[in-house]
Amino acid sequence: MGTVSSSLEVLLRQATGRLAPILPLLTELGRAFGEDGHALALVGGPVRDAFLGRESLDLDLTTSARPDDTERLLAAWGDATWDMGREFGTIGARRGSTIVEVTTYRADAYDGVTRKPVVAFGDDLSDDLIRRDFTINAMALRLPDLDFVDPHGGLADLAARRLRTPGPAEVSFGDDPLRMMRACRFAGQLGFDVADDARTAMTEMAASLEIVSAERVREEFSKLMLAPDPVPGLRLLVETGLADVMLPEVSGMRLTVDEHKRHKDVYEHSLTVLQQAIALEGPPNGPVDSVPGPDLVLRLAALLHDIGKPSTRRFDSGGGVTFHHHEVVGAKMTTKRLRALRYDKETVKAVSRLVELHLRFHGYGTGEWTDSAVRRYVTDAGDLLQRLHRLTRADCTTRNRRKAERLSRTYDSLEERIETLMEAEELKKVRPELDxxxxxxxxxxxxxxxxxxxxxxxxxxxxxxxxxxxxxxxxxxxxxxxxxxxxxxxxxxxxxxxxxxxx
Known part of the structure; x- marks a missing residue:
């Protein structure tokens, strides 16, 4: 037991060390709440990320105080306060550049029809923690004393890189089906595996995701797509059946492999293209032409570029298989799906256009295009040209090294021609010579x-x-x-x- 305690002390010292820049303000706030007769704790993501050595942009706290008392105490502590959702017990505040969100202990119940909780404020931190999505988010640091609270073994799950619910998984996901998508997101963001009972519950309860609003599903899906490696989370979406509900076109790509394997596994190919596109993104603070990552438009286009193949697959008399015009069909399907997920018009337009253009390069052959064809390629791509460059290169997943090198050299040649013409003619500003x-x-x-x-x-x-x-x-x-x-x-x-x- 002493060894466990000493190990925990080391981990706690490391975690609090990472929180050092903000701890003085937080402990001051904790004392203010304590002197007013209320408990306060840092909870969820900030605590988890402190143990993982990750920077957390959100500072979530939970308290026994009711919203009116919270607002009064935050107003005395901070420079500004605002109502984040009083009916849900959340008040926001800013002190200098530090922003906190403080929520009253909750003991929510759900009606099983919508995702909206029937809010009930609680009086105990333990009751608040058990209603959270995963054990790794059910850890807290009491303020101002920094007492570590971990009633559900979240720290052990962090060490095991495992996603587990504080209570029975079927109860947790039944309360809030969006948590199943959150499991997929954490699989991509953190590289964690999902506990067997949670995976089983996700598979059995996937259909319940239908009660969640498209906007909330979109937000979780976007966070997954922007993760360092979205593929594990996408596989979990597909394998549990969640994708059948919110992104059936991706699940459908698994159906495109025939028994004779006369073409690539389109699903696996698309996941590979996504990973290769991510590898071609520029640094986060790089110039626009580098496509700074993570880039949602490029990643969505990489995942969806071949979704038109299942509906266009044809077998010819010679035993071959074709997917004629799958890029056109896929662009229309992309538009329909992204609209259903309530993406904004610009994102829908950009991703669909990239899907439509992703095969255009393959008409280039070994460089036979005329200058007019190159001009059209650039003009049709418009502001998406740099993304199209990366999508096209990522779309090469052949294991034939010579073929891959030949395609790469050919695209190098096209990019060089584009640069030459752009310098000579300012192709980005192409207009008719008469207005x-x-x-x-x-x-x-x-x-x-x-x-x-x-x-x-x-x-x-x-x-x-x-x-x-x-x-x-x-x-x-x-x-x-x-x-x-x-x-x-x-x-x-x-x-x-x-x-x-x-x-």
């Missing part, structure tokens, strides 16, 4: 669909031929106009009796 006002004046038309078609035609000329000069652009515009039915209508109107003279 909308000039087009309207030359053709004698007002803004509208016809002028839009004329603009697009001149843009295509610019992409195909490069810079040809305003005079040549004007001549091409007039040639195009002569072939349009609207030009004939305009000419007939000019010749009609009583028409006003044209200048």
């Amino acid at each position: 909308g006002n000039e087009i309207g004046e030359i053709l004698g038309i007002r803004p509208g669909p016809v002028l839009g078609r004329a603009y697009k035609h001149l843009l295509a000329v610019r992409l195909d031929q490069g810079v040809i000069g305003p005079d040549a652009a004007r001549a091409e515009l007039l040639r195009w106009w002569s072939e349009q039915p609207e030009s004939e209508d305009a000419a007939a109107l000019d010749e009609a009796p009583g028409s006003p003279p044209q200048e």
Whole structure:
């Protein structure tokens, strides 16, 4: 027992040492609550991360004080306070650059239909800890004395890198089904395994995730995708059936391997592409062109780039298999799924566009593209070009070293050509050589669909031929106009009796 105690003392000293920069403020706050007759403890993520040696951005505390008392005490301690959710017992405060969230002990109950708890405030720290999601988040440091509280063996689970619920897993997940997704997220963020009873409960209760709002599911999924290695968490999502509820397209990719193995396992391929794309991200504070990681758009595109394959798979008479237009189908499926998960419009648009473009490079062959084709590649990618570079390179998962090296060299060649053309022509700023006002004046038309078609035609000329000069652009515009039915209508109107003279 003495050995265990001494080991715990060492771990506690290390953890409190990592909390040293904020401990003076927290102990001061603990004394203020104590002098007012209330208990206060640092709880959950900050405690867990202190033991793991990770920096925690959130400072969550729990208290016996009710929200009104909490607000009064925080107002005296801090520079500002705000109501984070009084009905749930949470008040926020800031002191200098330190932000804390203090929540009254809870003893929630859930109705089993929605994820919203029926809030009941508690009076005991132990009751509060047992309602938390996992034992590693059910540890606390009482303030101001820094007494360590771990009634459910969270520290042992940290050492074993294991996710376990404080109470029966089926009860915990029944109370809050989102906790099952949180298990997947922690598997990716921390690299922890899920205890057998928790995994079994997740599998049996996966369907209950349907009662959780799409917004909350999206938040957990995004946190998983931004983890250092999302793959373990994604595998857990699929293997337990949770993905069948919130991301069935990824589960469906497992169905695309035929008995003769005439093509890659699309599911495993996609997970590999995701890991390779992550490896190509730039440092977090790097320049924009490096695609600083973690990059949600790139990662989502890497995971979803082949989701169109199951519905486009065809076997030909020669025993081969094809996935014609799976990139187009996949882009539409991506848009539909990300909208269902309530992602913002820009994210949906960007990820879907990358899925649509991910095969474009394979038309490059050994470098036969014309300059106009390269211009179109850059223009179609737009601001997504650097992400498309990385997605395309990550999509090479062949074990044939020569083939992999050949593809890499070919893409190196394309990137070099892009850089050369961008320097010479500023491809990011490609526009027709005549603007909308000039087009309207030359053709004698007002803004509208016809002028839009004329603009697009001149843009295509610019992409195909490069810079040809305003005079040549004007001549091409007039040639195009002569072939349009609207030009004939305009000419007939000019010749009609009583028409006003044209200048």
